[in-house]
Amino acid sequence: MTAMDFVALDFETANADLSSICQVGIACFLEGKVQFSWESLIDPRDYFDHVNISIHGITPEMVACSPTWDHVYPAITQLLSGSIVVSHTAFDRVALQRACERAGLPVCSCTWLDSTRVVRRTWECFSRSGYGLANVAEYLGIQYAAHNALEDARCAGEVLIRALVASNIDLRQWLVRAHHPIHAPQPVDGHSPYEPDPNGHFFGEVLVFTGALSLTRPEAAAIAARAGCTVADGVTKHTTMLVVGNQDIQRLAGFEKSAKHRKAEALILKGQRIQILTESDFLTTIACLENAAPPA
Numbered sequence: 001m002t003a004m005d006f007v008a009l010d011f012e013t014a015n016a017d018l019s020s021i022c023q024v025g026i027a028c029f030l031e032g033k034v035q036f037s038w039e040s041l042i043d044p045r046d047y048f049d050h051v052n053i054s055i056h057g058i059t060p061e062m063v064a065c066s067p068t069w070d071h072v073y074p075a076i077t078q079l080l081s082g083s084i085v086v087s088h089t090a091f092d093r094v095a096l097q098r099a100c101e102r103a104g105l106p107v108c109s110c111t112w113l114d115s116t117r118v119v120r121r122t123w124e125c126f127s128r129s130g131y132g133l134a135n136v137a138e139y140l141g142i143q144y145a146a147h148n149a150l151e152d153a154r155c156a157g158e159v160l161i162r163a164l165v166a167s168n169i170d171l172r173q174w175l176v177r178a179h180h181p182i183h184a185p186q187p188v189d190g191h192s193p194y195e196p197d198p199n200g201h202f203f204g205e206v207l208v209f210t211g212a213l214s215l216t217r218p219e220a221a222a223i224a225a226r227a228g229c230t231v232a233d234g235v236t237k238h239t240t241m242l243v244v245g246n247q248d249i250q251r252l253a254g255f256e257k258s259a260k261h262r263k264a265e266a267l268i269l270k271g272q273r274i275q276i277l278t279e280s281d282f283l284t285t286i287a288c289l290e291n292a293a294p295p296a
Helices: 050-056 069-080 091-103 115-122 133-140 149-167 171-177 217-226 259-269 279-291
Strands: 006-013 021-030 033-041 084-087 111-114 206-210 230-232 241-244 275-278
Touching: 006 050, 006 069, 006 091, 006 149, 021 069, 021 091, 021 149, 033 069, 033 149, 050 259, 069 091, 084 091, 084 149, 091 279, 111 115, 111 171, 115 149, 115 171, 133 149, 149 171, 206 217, 206 259, 217 230, 217 279, 241 259, 241 279, 259 275, 275 279
Parallel strands: 006 084, 084 111, 206 230, 206 241, 241 275
Antiparallel strands: 006 021, 021 033
16 A cells, blocks of 8 residues: 555435435545546435435435445445545544444444545645535635535545645554644633534534434533534524434424524525534534544
């Protein structure tokens, strides 16, 4: 393996549940270039939310004859096992974990690297915000078709290659550097528990909770702040993440959504970048990030 050998991965989902994977794209980079790529539609055996369809254009009819997760997963495992796997945000990692849990399959063993963590530590202009894939790609002059799983995977890989060159830090070193603080630690005394941690994975994100949560709102807000989120009461033009209580998400097929949820969807349809997550997926993502450790 050279300093630039890795696999880039991206998923698209049918709805806000990260296990509802409906497309996978994988780009294998060798010596800094794509040497092999593979993509597949997947039948998630789940409903398709109209907002997700508006983002990626994948419909139930398009996946009707596609393999389900348990049938496509062996091919994914073959490409990922033992590799450094790059995804832009940790959500793809959690999606894979969730889909495997749902299908009763073991999660393949690989080393994950979140390219947003590399981007935030390579270019100062992205250290606090604006590190979404489309924005970074535009800044670097990378052309790609957003919200196609293979294109997103390829773009994430290209972004990482640019970062390796710009930082003069190789891939193995980034596996450690990505876990180092971006900013100097802030004093804790006198600070609110909801003060966003500037070194948190989601620093710069503006998060809103809606629906019945398993945690109290103060507990949920403290967890979000520790991850770097600014927690807001209502959905606005500044919102970037909406976490939906699991009791609400179970009623999505019946189109029973909170006012905050409907407003977020309206903003998404107008082009605003908002990630909608179930509470369980959000907490799993946080747990993955907090438990992640650089390799020895």
